[in-house]
Amino acid sequence: MRTQKISVLLKKRFAAPNWVKHKEPREVHMFVDLLLQEFEEIRTEVKQILPQGILRKHRRTDSNGSTASSRSNPLRDDRLNRSNTQKARSQLLETHLAKLFKQKMEIFTKVEQTQESVITTIVKLSLKSLQEFVRLQTFNRSGFQQIQLDIHFLKFTLKRIAEDEAAVDFLLDEVIVSTAERCLDPVPLEPPILDRLVQTKLAKTSEQSMPS
Helix, strand or coil: HHHHHHHHHHHHHCCCCCCCCCCCCCCCCHHHHHHHHHHHHHHHHHHHCCCCCCCCCCCCCCCCCCCCCCCCCCHHHHHCCCCCCCHHHHHHHHHHHHHHHHHHEEEEEEECHHHHHHHHHHHHHHHHHHHHHHHCCEEHHHHHHHCCCCCCHHHHHHHHCCCCCHHHHHHHHHHHHHHHCCCCCCCCCCHHHHHHHHHHHHHHHHHHHHCC
């Protein structure tokens, strides 16, 4: 079953490297490609057996109720980028808790018998599993930055797969928070570096998907 394959994929990803000795990230890890491939194959299979539902894109909103861009993130790097590690971690957790109370979001809603509902639920459960695997590890700064980069890339790519964008973004943020909690020195990549690495990966992915 494909959900089991995703579970094995996550387990291998976090059991294989020594996260305390991780080297500085230079690109999005190939694990992300494999995960997205599994999601795409699940989507293809689900489309063959379930009807399409009403498209409902649940966008993240800020405190004023306006729609926020996926790049507008309360957990962005400037929250972490402090010389004092404890202060950075504390601020990150405070922001996360404030967002929890502010949004009062239902992450796992009732699963409907539609393509979108089933696919989105599988994505959400996979991200929740990802968070649990993170909690079993200890990361150095570079390991934390690798997870930060991979999650940032997923924020762009999961939009075309999962319907509930706000909940998916929230779960991705939770992975970052959990990684920071388990990191010895949670100093993030600088935003320009992070964006450059993500854009490079997006361009490469676009080229590979073009017909020859």
